Amino acid sequence: MKDEPVEFNQTFDLYFKGEYNKAYELLTSVCDHYPDWQGRAYEIRVDMAAMMGKLELAEDILDQALNLGYFYNDFVLRRDEDLKMLQGRPRYERLVERSFKTLADEQVKARPELLIIEPENSPERKMPLLIGLHGNNSNAQGFSDYWSFLTKNNWLVALPQSAEISGKGLYVWNDFKRFENDIPAHFEKIKGSHSLDEDKTIIAGFSKGGHAAIHLALKGFFPVKGFLALAPYVGDVNTWLPLLNNIVNNKLRGYFVLGGQDQDCTPGALSLKDKLIENGVKCEVEIFSEMMHDIPANFDEVLQRAVNFIINE
Numbered sequence: 001m002k003d004e005p006v007e008f009n010q011t012f013d014l015y016f017k018g019e020y021n022k023a024y025e026l027l028t029s030v031c032d033h034y035p036d037w038q039g040r041a042y043e044i045r046v047d048m049a050a051m052m053g054k055l056e057l058a059e060d061i062l063d064q065a066l067n068l069g070y071f072y073n074d075f076v077l078r079r080d081e082d083l084k085m086l087q088g089r090p091r092y093e094r095l096v097e098r099s100f101k102t103l104a105d106e107q108v109k110a111r112p113e114l115l116i117i118e119p120e121n122s123p124e125r126k127m128p129l130l131i132g133l134h135g136n137n138s139n140a141q142g143f144s145d146y147w148s149f150l151t152k153n154n155w156l157v158a159l160p161q162s163a164e165i166s167g168k169g170l171y172v173w174n175d176f177k178r179f180e181n182d183i184p185a186h187f188e189k190i191k192g193s194h195s196l197d198e199d200k201t202i203i204a205g206f207s208k209g210g211h212a213a214i215h216l217a218l219k220g221f222f223p224v225k226g227f228l229a230l231a232p233y234v235g236d237v238n239t240w241l242p243l244l245n246n247i248v249n250n251k252l253r254g255y256f257v258l259g260g261q262d263q264d265c266t267p268g269a270l271s272l273k274d275k276l277i278e279n280g281v282k283c284e285v286e287i288f289s290e291m292m293h294d295i296p297a298n299f300d301e302v303l304q305r306a307v308n309f310i311i312n313e
Contacts, residue, residue: 005034011044015051024048036142039070039168047082055086062095070168071102103165110163110171112182114189115140117148117157127156128200128311129190131183131224133209134161136172136233143206149300150307156194160186173205173212183212184221200311204228206295207265211235214272220248226310228255228303229269231262231293237271244279254283255306259291284309 007030014023024045031041042065049058065072077083077096086092119127130150134143140161147157160183162171173179183203190196201224205213210232217227234240256273258266266287273283286305288296296302 005030005037008037008041008044011048015048020048020051024052038068039065039170042068042070043072043076047080050083050086053085055089055092058083058086059089059091059095062092062099066095066098066102071099071106073103073166074100076167103167106168107165110165112163112186113140113161114186115144115159115161116190117144117151117159119151119154119156121154126195126197127154128197129156129158129194129202130228130307131158131160131187131201131203131213133173133183133203133205133212134159134171135205135207135209136174137166137170138206139169139171146295146299147204147303149303156190156196158186158190173208176212176215179212180216180219180221183216187222198223200225202226202228202307202310204230205232206230207293208233214254215243217249217252217254218243218247224249224252226253226255228257228306228310230257230295231259231265232256232269232272233265234268234272237268237275240272240275244275247279247281250280252281253310254281255309256283256285257296257302257306258285258287259294260287260289261292262294265293 007026011023011027014026027041027045027048031038031045034041042061046058046061046065049061077099078087130147132143132147134140140159144159147159150157162173162179163182164172164175164178166172203213203217203224204227205211207230210229211234213227214229214232214234217224254273254276256269258269260266270285273285276283286302
């Protein structure tokens with residue numbers, strides 16, 4: 001997850017103050033300066049134009065985004081309250097249909113991918129492994145920098161990329177059956193090409209990737225020592241009870257890294273942590289009081305603490 005450009009944060013600050021015109025002008029002035037964020041910039045500009053009541057402008061921007069090859073899903077184009085005034089407009093509906101068709105066409109072609117980051121020094125002994133799952137609406141490459149610290153300590157890092165598309169170059173972990181099949185298949189592939197220390201395998205993930213990581217660890221599709229969940233979105237903790245009552249690995253360990261200002265994820269994650277402990281899973285948690293839905297700035301240190309807790313009984 002590459003850091004968002006500072007202008008995006010400034011745009012959101014203006015948005016929350018209701019200064020939609022200023023927010024629109026700021027983002028429009030820089031939206032083509034950041035290729036990795038251009039699709040997101042066009043999406044936000046559509047929102048800002050709609051909030052200003054400039055519905056034709058919003059449609060023009062969406063049309064431009066589609067012409068550039070971007071496309072958006074139902075969550076963006078249908079369920080965003082900022083766009084409720086656009087729903088039902090003939091031109092907007094045509095643009096939505098066009099976006100959804102592109103997404104469907106791309107989904108047919110999508111395949112699970114795996115990015116491998118080798119240890120900096122080739123170890124003579126078996127390697128510990130971290131499998132890291134990107135957050136929703138992101139990709140494996142966008143999260144690669146977070147895990148490179150481990151390769152200095154002879155860890156092998158494997159970064160699966162979901163085959164479930166949400167936009168151009170963006171992927172999600174919403175389809176449980178899909179990732180229950182794809183991630184174990186990746187593990188078998190890694191095991192076939194590398195000498196692994198299966199007593200030192202950790203599965204990690206951010207947000208919905210954190211949800212998927214915990215889910216896979218509890219179901220025991222392949223041997224893991226524990227999980228590292230970064231701001232995991234877990235939803236209603238009661239939906240986890242069937243998994244909690246049938247934990248395969250009774251020595252599993254879990255580590256949660258949470259933001260004190262992340263009201264969408266932290267309360268549920270803490271409830272799940274308590275349930276896990278009740279069911280025999282040893283867990284540790286770090287809460288960064290001022291952090292929202294994000295990863296700590298000093299993540300190398302956090303990662304080392306998490307690894308130490310999970311690996312060293």
